[in-house]
Amino acid sequence: MSARGRWADWVPLGLFLVLTAWLVGGALLQSVGGPGESRTDWSSSAVESSSAAAPAVLLPAPAPTASVGQPGNVAVGTSVLVGVPAAGLVSADWARAAASATGIPHRALLGYAGAALRLASEQPSCRLGWTTLAALGSIESDHGSHDGSAIGADGVAAPGIYGPLLDGSEYDVFVDTDAGRWDGNTEFDRAVGPLQFIPATWDRWGADGNGDGTADPQQIDDAALATGRYLCDSGDLSAATAWRAAVYSYNHVESYVDSVAVAANGYAARMP
Numbered sequence: 001m002s003a004r005g006r007w008a009d010w011v012p013l014g015l016f017l018v019l020t021a022w023l024v025g026g027a028l029l030q031s032v033g034g035p036g037e038s039r040t041d042w043s044s045s046a047v048e049s050s051s052a053a054a055p056a057v058l059l060p061a062p063a064p065t066a067s068v069g070q071p072g073n074v075a076v077g078t079s080v081l082v083g084v085p086a087a088g089l090v091s092a093d094w095a096r097a098a099a100s101a102t103g104i105p106h107r108a109l110l111g112y113a114g115a116a117l118r119l120a121s122e123q124p125s126c127r128l129g130w131t132t133l134a135a136l137g138s139i140e141s142d143h144g145s146h147d148g149s150a151i152g153a154d155g156v157a158a159p160g161i162y163g164p165l166l167d168g169s170e171y172d173v174f175v176d177t178d179a180g181r182w183d184g185n186t187e188f189d190r191a192v193g194p195l196q197f198i199p200a201t202w203d204r205w206g207a208d209g210n211g212d213g214t215a216d217p218q219q220i221d222d223a224a225l226a227t228g229r230y231l232c233d234s235g236d237l238s239a240a241t242a243w244r245a246a247v248y249s250y251n252h253v254e255s256y257v258d259s260v261a262v263a264a265n266g267y268a269a270r271m272p
Contacts (some may be wrong), residue, residue, distance in 0.1 A: 086114030111220030163191035
């Protein structure tokens, strides 16, 4: 499936009200202590790593097979402080090196890596990797840069990113569910933000990844964390079949799953 930068060619993730996928990469965080945020319906524990170590990436064919550099440490069982911005968990040195190596915009990378680190603490058994998040962000919105948008220092995509109106003219009809709160339309829904959430999905899974008290689908930390939690609800993504099923549920097109795997592999291979 072609990148969502070409709206006429993509099938909005929101059409299926789901997100799912991500490769097993590593934890990308600086050491953090303190009480963590958790929910009983989440699975989990954290992944121990170091800035030098790089756990293997496990994915279905085609899938990432290269090792992925780690942006810090998270001890197994360590919980992340409630309200701590996810992006702040990422090693600054790692982020600079990773952005340079992969070509992913620095602020977007912080969102993906921070979400993966947060989830490594919340739900370590999920084994979600930052490279899968990055692959999804690339395909969904070119890391928040679709149609002239850009992710600012605050992590917000501006101008906001919106998919085609789901009014039946190109895709199935999705009657408005949010009174236009997220997508600016009170008649029909449309996918929003750098990870393309449909409003109904966001209302259920929306997360506050930057600790500002608001869950905003246009904010990369919020969107990445929400996506991760949704995906991790599918279980251990280190298994090829589970990973592929998760990505497929994100977008019901086999070629899309292949594209995500190829993109994730590419990012993993470029890491120093």
